[in-house]
Structures are given as C-alpha cells and as structure tokens.
Amino acid sequence: MSVLCERLQSQYPTVGQYDGNYRIFYHLENKCGTMYEVEVVADDLTGAMDTSQGFAARGYATTVIADPDADMSSIPTDEDTAVLGINTDTRYDEEEEAIESVYEATERSRARMVYKKVDSTLRGNFAAEIDAALTASEAALALVAPAFPSAGRKTEGGVHYVKGKPVAETEYGEDGKGPSSSSIANLFGTIGRPVENISLSTVDRGSDEVAAAITDAVERANRPPILVCDAQEESHLEVIAEAAADFDTLFVGSGGLAECITVPETSDDTCSSLRSSSGAALGVAGSVSTTTLTQLASLPDDVVVSLDGAALVAGDEPTAEIEQAVRRLQADRPVVLTAATDESAVERTLAAGQEQNLTSTEIRNLVAEQLAGATTEILQEATPSGMLLTGGDIAVAVIRSLNATAITLTGEEVEAGIPIGKFADGTMAGKALITKAGGFGSEETIVNCLDALNQTDA
Known part of the structure; x- marks a missing residue:
C-alpha cells in the first residue's frame, strides 16, 4: 500500500466520515483496492464487446457494461471477473x-490497467477522448494503434486505411463524427500534446527498437506524449504491445491491439458458457453501413422484416411488421428486423427527419428507439433462442428496452471482431447475444450469426 493510501485511510477511516467527498472516496477505493485486471473504456457498445473479446478469447472472465446510465452498484459481475468493458456511449456526444x-x-477505474478503445475507422471524439483518458490515467504516454488487420484496418506512415483506402475517403469520412483526415497525427491538432509516429520500419525491427523509440519520445516531450504506431498485420501489434509493456502506458486501440496486450494475471479459463436454447434467432440491424446493407441482401427475403424508416420518424406504429415477426418466431423461423435494406431507404428516412427539422443524430436516435420498441413488443409474444444486434446505437437501445445492463462474454466468436456473449440480467437473462459493428464482416456474416445462435450449446 502506498504512503498516500495509508494517509487517506488514516484521515478517512470510514465512508461515513468522507463528508460527501465523493472523489476522495473513489480515489481511495481505486488506488488501495483493485477489482479487475483490465478495464476497457469504449465509446460504443459493439466496440466494447469486440475489444473485450480480445481478453475473453484467452480465457479471462469478462463482463461488458452495456448501459452507461446503469447503477454501477447493481451491475451483475461475477467475483471471478478479470476484465470489465465500459460503454461510455459517447461516439456521437x-x-x-x-x-x-x-x-x-478512467479516473474511477478499479483495474490494474485501462485500455482506451477507439473506433477502427477513427469516428467519434477520437482525439479528445484519448486526451481525457491520458490525463485521468496519469500515464507517461498514450500508445495509439487503431489497426485491426483481420478487419481490413491498417496504418502506415501514420495514415490509417480501411480495406486499402485512406479512411477519410471512405464512407466513414462522411459520417457526422467521421475523421477529417486520414493522418492520425492531424486529428490531434488542437490537443496541445507532443505527437509522434513510430514507423513501420521501426516496428519491423522488433520490440527493442520500438521500446527505444518510446524512450526517446518520452524524454523529448514536455508532457505525456501521444505515440501513433504503424501496423499492417497482427505480428506488428504483438511487437508494439511487448515493447510498451514495461512503460507506464495508456494503451489505445481497437480490438486488434487488445488481443496482444499482456494481462497481469494468468487466465484461469473462467469465461461464461451458454446453455442450449430452443426457438429461432432474432436479429435487429440498426447500422446502415454499406457492409451491413450487403449482408442483409444475402438473407432470404422472408427472413428480413423491414420497417419503414420514414414512417418510424413520423411516429407511425409498425403493427403489421411486428405481427409478421412474431408469427415467424413462433414458427421457429429466424427474423432480422431493420429500418433500411438499401441506400434509398436511408435517404427517405433522412429526408423525413429533415422535414421535421431533426439533426442526423436525432434521426439516428429516434429510429433506434423505434426499433427497440418494436423489438420489445415482439418479445412479449415470442421467445427467440438468442439475439443479434448490429450497430452500436441500436444495440444500446434494445438492451435498455430489455431492462438489461450487462453482458458476459463466452470467449467464442462468429468471426474476427464478432463475439458471442449472453445477457447477464434483464428479460433475456441467460440468452445468447451476438453484437456486430456495422462495418465488420463478410457478405455472409449475418447468415453465420443467425446459424451460430441456433447452434449454441452448454
């Protein structure tokens, strides 16, 4: 125990004497007692899931807090939980x-290590959140490696690419919170911290060379720097993680780097398992990425129940579509609920929202709430074997509608970055849950997810 902890405990021996000093209580609790090995702080739910999977796949008991507004004192975590994923749900804040x-x-973390998860397409409040986490963690540096090679996200020369194209030139650059530049360093322009790039050639020479580059950068800096690392393949991420392990590092990355981080304690293979479940799977697709729309097109027409997004924005009740979905599930046939199957449907929904003077974020949230409401009505009449949620907004909205707060990961995944978990609480407690980031997967991924949900076993 540190001298600081001893002094605080002496000064504030019981919670009742803290005089409402909430921050001192948390500081004492965090620094003097550790509950978890790793805490993953992510800006959306699918990201919290796919990054936490990097630890669950190695046997570490892992729980993800889905609802950022949940009462943390009532979160159903197991005493064996080694990794805690936190969804701050801040991507579009x-x-x-x-x-x-x-x-x-970050400041309230009760883990030995904080891993700041960022979007592998650099969306959201990318630089600001990294700066906030670095300040709160009081680490000596932030090592930023958003590459996720198995998902087609790579970095070279400090420039980030998605499937070979500079990220700002892809559909993600057009997102309301998309990157303004493909150069990662450029995104930190207003932060005021030293930013350097650790080149691919340095990474190729091994962990000792990367460690030397880190040492030099920290010594040159007048405050904790941000070091952006090139990575083209998983072996590069392994080198980066090994090199930074002996520094006081805030690791920043996507699911790719998380798979390579060394956890202080060894795994005891205590990941949760699923019990087999009858019925058919229910999917809810809120993402309108090109990848998800292509995946929906690969499904048989009768599997997809498409709600009219423009009508949802107008407040119309999708009664007929809900009844259609219920009939299919009651007949043990899978259903995927969505508000858009192609770009034209997306455009109609946006136009309907704009007529009501809604912003794109307000439209997105409204559609997510309506889809979640429809899902709740469906589940009142039919019980699926498990659920697939694709798109971070819809995932949180549906989980809230089911009175759930947490998800435990099994350590299994359908494909890279697409984990299998189960609801820890709520009306679907114990049932399987698969989450998928909108831009992840191949043409057949949603088909594969539905198949996996119908094959879950204990």
Missing part, C-alpha cells in the same frame, strides 16, 4: 460531454 464521461470512467 458533443466533445465536452465525451471528455467528461471518459475522464470520469
């Missing part, structure tokens, strides 16, 4: 709100 949420989540 205003920058100041995101900074506050991430700073608080």
Whole structure:
C-alpha cells in the first residue's frame, strides 16, 4: 500500500466520515483496492464487446457494461471477473460531454490497467477522448494503434486505411463524427500534446527498437506524449504491445491491439458458457453501413422484416411488421428486423427527419428507439433462442428496452471482431447475444450469426 493510501485511510477511516467527498472516496477505493485486471473504456457498445473479446478469447472472465446510465452498484459481475468493458456511449456526444464521461470512467477505474478503445475507422471524439483518458490515467504516454488487420484496418506512415483506402475517403469520412483526415497525427491538432509516429520500419525491427523509440519520445516531450504506431498485420501489434509493456502506458486501440496486450494475471479459463436454447434467432440491424446493407441482401427475403424508416420518424406504429415477426418466431423461423435494406431507404428516412427539422443524430436516435420498441413488443409474444444486434446505437437501445445492463462474454466468436456473449440480467437473462459493428464482416456474416445462435450449446 502506498504512503498516500495509508494517509487517506488514516484521515478517512470510514465512508461515513468522507463528508460527501465523493472523489476522495473513489480515489481511495481505486488506488488501495483493485477489482479487475483490465478495464476497457469504449465509446460504443459493439466496440466494447469486440475489444473485450480480445481478453475473453484467452480465457479471462469478462463482463461488458452495456448501459452507461446503469447503477454501477447493481451491475451483475461475477467475483471471478478479470476484465470489465465500459460503454461510455459517447461516439456521437458533443466533445465536452465525451471528455467528461471518459475522464470520469478512467479516473474511477478499479483495474490494474485501462485500455482506451477507439473506433477502427477513427469516428467519434477520437482525439479528445484519448486526451481525457491520458490525463485521468496519469500515464507517461498514450500508445495509439487503431489497426485491426483481420478487419481490413491498417496504418502506415501514420495514415490509417480501411480495406486499402485512406479512411477519410471512405464512407466513414462522411459520417457526422467521421475523421477529417486520414493522418492520425492531424486529428490531434488542437490537443496541445507532443505527437509522434513510430514507423513501420521501426516496428519491423522488433520490440527493442520500438521500446527505444518510446524512450526517446518520452524524454523529448514536455508532457505525456501521444505515440501513433504503424501496423499492417497482427505480428506488428504483438511487437508494439511487448515493447510498451514495461512503460507506464495508456494503451489505445481497437480490438486488434487488445488481443496482444499482456494481462497481469494468468487466465484461469473462467469465461461464461451458454446453455442450449430452443426457438429461432432474432436479429435487429440498426447500422446502415454499406457492409451491413450487403449482408442483409444475402438473407432470404422472408427472413428480413423491414420497417419503414420514414414512417418510424413520423411516429407511425409498425403493427403489421411486428405481427409478421412474431408469427415467424413462433414458427421457429429466424427474423432480422431493420429500418433500411438499401441506400434509398436511408435517404427517405433522412429526408423525413429533415422535414421535421431533426439533426442526423436525432434521426439516428429516434429510429433506434423505434426499433427497440418494436423489438420489445415482439418479445412479449415470442421467445427467440438468442439475439443479434448490429450497430452500436441500436444495440444500446434494445438492451435498455430489455431492462438489461450487462453482458458476459463466452470467449467464442462468429468471426474476427464478432463475439458471442449472453445477457447477464434483464428479460433475456441467460440468452445468447451476438453484437456486430456495422462495418465488420463478410457478405455472409449475418447468415453465420443467425446459424451460430441456433447452434449454441452448454
């Protein structure tokens, strides 16, 4: 125990004497007692899931807090939980709100290590959240490696690529919170920290060379620097993780780097398992990425139940579509609920929202809430074997509608970055849950997810 902890315990021997000093209580609790090995702080739910999977796959008992507004004292975590994923749900928040949420989540961490998860397409309050986490963690540096090679996300020369194209030139650059530049360093322009790139040639020479580059950068800096690392393949991420392990490092990355991080304690293979479940799978697709739309097109027409997004924005009740979905599930046939199957449907929904003077974020949230409401009505009449949720917004909205707060991971995945978990609480407690980031997967991924949900076993 540190001298600081001893002094605080002497000064504040019981919680009742803290005089409402909430921050001192958390500081004492965090620094003097550790509950978890790793805490993953992510800006959306699918990201919290796919990154936490990097630890669950190695046998570490892992729980993801899905609802950022949940009462943390009532979260159903097991005493064996080694890794805790936190969804701050800040990707589309205003920058100041995101900074506050991430700073608080990092400062209050009760883990030996905080891993700041960022979007592998650099969306969200990318630089601001990293800066907030670095400030709160008081680490000596932030090592930033958003590459996820198995998902087609790579970095070279400090420039980030998605499937070979500079990220700002892809559909993600057109997102309301998309990157303004493909150069990662450029995104930190207003932060005021030293930013350097660790080149691919340095990474290729091994962990000792990367460690030397880190040492030099820290010594040159007048405050904790941000070091952006090139990575083209998983072996590069392994080198980066090994090189930074002996420094006081805030690791920043996507699911790719998380798979390579060394956890202080060894795994005891205590990941949760699933019991077999009858019925058919229910999917809810809220993402309108090109990848997800292509995956929906690969499904048989009768599997997809498409709600009219423009009508949802107008407040119309999708009664007929809900009844259609219920009939299919009651007949043990899978269903995927969505509000868009092609770009034209997306455009109609946006136009309907704009007629009501709604912003793109308000439209997105409204559609997510309506899809979640429809899902709740369906589940009142039919019980699926498990659920697939694709798109971070819809995932949180549906989970809230089911009175769930947490998900335990099994360590299994359908494909890279697409984990299998189960609801830890709520009306679907114990049932299987698969989450998928909108831009992840192949043409057949949703088909494969539905198949996996119908094959879950204990």
